Amino acid sequence: MKTKLFHVLMKDPRIRAIICIGLAGLATGCVFMRKPVTLTLAPPAGQPLPAGSKASLALGEFKDTRLVTDGFVLVQDENAYGPTEGAFVTEKPVAELFRDGLRSALEQDGFPITQPAPYELRGNLQSSGVRVIEGFMFPREIKFWLTARFDLVDSATGLTVWHDTYTGQNTTTNLTWNRKMFVVPACSNMLVNTITQLVSDRMFRRYFEPQPTNAP
Amino acid sequence: MASTGNKSGTAVRALRWVSWMALAALLTGCVASSYRMTLALEPSVQDPLRGVPKASVALGRFRDSRTDAAWYVLLYKPNAPNFLKPTELAWLKTNSVAGVLRDGAAEALGQNGFKTIGGPSDTFHNGLTAAIERSEFKADPVASYLLCGDIKSAGCRNIQRLFAHSIIKTWLTVRFDLVNQADRLTVWHDTYTGQTTMTNHSGGEFLAIAFAAASDDVMRQLVTDRTFRSYFEP
Numbered sequence: 001m002k003t004k005l006f007h008v009l010m011k012d013p014r015i016r017a018i019i020c021i022g023l024a025g026l027a028t029g030c031v032f033m034r035k036p037v038t039l040t041l042a043p044p045a046g047q048p049l050p051a052g053s054k055a056s057l058a059l060g061e062f063k064d065t066r067l068v069t070d071g072f073v074l075v076q077d078e079n080a081y082g083p084t085e086g087a088f089v090t091e092k093p094v095a096e097l098f099r100d101g102l103r104s105a106l107e108q109d110g111f112p113i114t115q116p117a118p119y120e121l122r123g124n125l126q127s128s129g130v131r132v133i134e135g136f137m138f139p140r141e142i143k144f145w146l147t148a149r150f151d152l153v154d155s156a157t158g159l160t161v162w163h164d165t166y167t168g169q170n171t172t173t174n175l176t177w178n179r180k181m182f183v184v185p186a187c188s189n190m191l192v193n194t195i196t197q198l199v200s201d202r203m204f205r206r207y208f209e210p211q212p213t214n215a216p
Numbered sequence: 217m218a219s220t221g222n223k224s225g226t227a228v229r230a231l232r233w234v235s236w237m238a239l240a241a242l243l244t245g246c247v248a249s250s251y252r253m254t255l256a257l258e259p260s261v262q263d264p265l266r267g268v269p270k271a272s273v274a275l276g277r278f279r280d281s282r283t284d285a286a287w288y289v290l291l292y293k294p295n296a297p298n299f300l301k302p303t304e305l306a307w308l309k310t311n312s313v314a315g316v317l318r319d320g321a322a323e324a325l326g327q328n329g330f331k332t333i334g335g336p337s338d339t340f341h342n343g344l345t346a347a348i349e350r351s352e353f354k355a356d357p358v359a360s361y362l363l364c365g366d367i368k369s370a371g372c373r374n375i376q377r378l379f380a381h382s383i384i385k386t387w388l389t390v391r392f393d394l395v396n397q398a399d400r401l402t403v404w405h406d407t408y409t410g411q412t413t414m415t416n417h418s419g420g421e422f423l424a425i426a427f428a429a430a431s432d433d434v435m436r437q438l439v440t441d442r443t444f445r446s447y448f449e450p
Contacts, residue, residue: 032378065411067373067385076375082294084376085383126409160443163406 031077031086037184039074039090041101043192046199049110053208056112059103060120060153064095066128071095074187075130075144088183095125098148098191105195111208119161119207122151126165141173142182144190150198152207162203168194250305251420255290257320257428259435265329267450272331274359275322276395278314279366287312291386291423293372306423314367317390317431321365324435330448333359361403361447362395368407372426384417386426390434394447404444410434 009015064071069085071093077086090097102123106113128146132139145167152162170189172182198204280287290313292305308316325332368389375383387409394404410433412426438444 032376065409067387067411069375069383079376081376082374085378157446158442159446165407 031079031084033086034089035087035180037074037088037090037180039097039184039188041097041104041188041191041195043101043105043108043195043199045108046105046196047109049205049208050210051110052210053110053112054210055119055208056114056117057106057119057121057152057208058115058117058155059099059113060122062095062099062123062125064093064125066094066125068128075128075183078130088180088187095123098125098195099123101191102195102198105192105199109199111199116155118155120153120155122153124149124151139175141171142175142186143169143171144183144186145169146190146194148194148198150204152204162207164198164201164204166194166197168192168197249303249419250307251423252307252309253290253420253424254309254311255316255424255428257316257323257431257435259320259324259327259432259439261324261328261432261436261439263328263440265445265449269329269331269448270450271360271448272333272358273325273361273363273394273448274333274397275318276362276364278318278321278364280312280314281366282369285370287314289313290316291370291372291427293374293384293417293423304419304423306420306427313370314365317365317367320431320435321363321438324439325363328439359397362397364393364395366391366393370427370430372423381415381417384414384422384426385411386414386430387411388427388430388434390431392438392444394444404447406438406441406444408434408437410437 066073068076069087072089072091073087074090074094075088076083077088078084102121103113126147126149128144131143131145133141133143146169147165147167149165150163151160153159154161168190170186170193172186174182176182285292286307288308290306290308293303322332368391370388371386373385373387375385377383388411389407389409391407392405393402395401396403410430412429412433414422414426414429416422417426
């Protein structure tokens with residue numbers, strides 16, 4: 001009975017058109033919706049700073065100049081024609097989450113964070129993106145990347161004493177239909193990777209590491 | 217009779233193909249427009265140096281090292297990622313993009329109290345011989361510093377919206393080097409990315425406005441950079 005009704009309905013071109021429009025709406029709707037996600041950064045402990053660091057730092061402004069619709073966008077969705085307004089969005093601005101993650105990484109490694117401080121660390125999330133490597137029938141792996149610039153500013157003079165730009169990456173092969181399942185951990189790892197590059201940079205650490213007592 | 221019918225059928229089929237091809241040409245033609253134009257930047261940054269500058273600066277060589285555009289291409293709006301050709305492209309009639317940016321930098325520095333020494337707009341690009349580039353470096357021996365530029369990348373990112381015009385984010389990334397003329401060493405360098413977001417977009421005028429806005433943002437970052445200013449501020 002059900003099958004017969006289905007066949008009768010499908011013979012009507014108007015019903016076929018409505019079903020097609022509905023399917024198109026469903027298919028495109030996915031990439032035009034904002035999907036809220038929860039992201040917390042937990043950077044691993046790195047090499048701790050030796051005791052008695054020679055200066056402290058304050059965390060300054062962290063800007064977000066990525067080419068995305070707004071600062072809450074973790075990843076902009078894409079269809080075959082390029083990026084869409086659909087996105088995975090976080091509860092707090094991504095720059096703020098990144099700053100919190102960086103603060104916890106610095107504290108874990110023994111960087112003294114005070115307010116005010118001789119140095120101020122400023123950041124700028126400059127660009128981010130996704131690259132899909134296609135397999136035979138389905139995507140094989142997805143690479144997430146983020147480029148961030150950091151400026152260490154001398155608080156007394158307002159001059160930049162050091163700056164560098166890092167690109168954090170993460171590749172995921174564990175692709176599932178529920179995209180949140182891999183987007184959130186991959187983005188978290190990508191942000192942590194960027195933070196780790198900064199915290200382990202020897203030129204950056206030089207401003208805080210105590211002078212060796214047996215230095216020539 | 218049958219033969220006449222076959223002939224007319226063939227003609228109709230041929231005509232159908234011709235009309236399909238014309239339609240395809242029309243459709244693709246619309247999205248592959250190129251605009252030839254002139255452009256002069258008018259930087260809006262207003263953050264003058266405090267006091268008489270302690271050093272002068274000459275505008276040096278501005279390069280264009282974009283890998284996806286020729287030296288005269290101002291900007292292009294890309295097609296879908298799977299298609300390589302741009303949809304809309306703006307290119308300059310007489311000057312190079314690097315030359316336009318160099319003039320813009322001279323204007324921005326001049327109006328903010330920097331003592332600039334520099335010749336007229338150049339038309340230099342990556343195809344120049346090394347000899348000409350070297351002579352450009354010796355152009356202004358009286359200036360303390362030489363400011364050189366390098367366009368690293370520029371482009372438009374089209375973010376589609378379901379029921380409205382797309383959002384177009386335009387960016388321009390430029391590296392600046394401040395060279396001490398006495399020893400020819402770079403004393404300072406930095407890279408800035410200027411941006412602008414627009415929703416009303418079509419034609420060459422849009423591309424020119426978007427490029428001008430992005431370069432204005434670059435100039436603002438350069439002129440207001442405290443480390444850069446420290447070489448000139450008394």
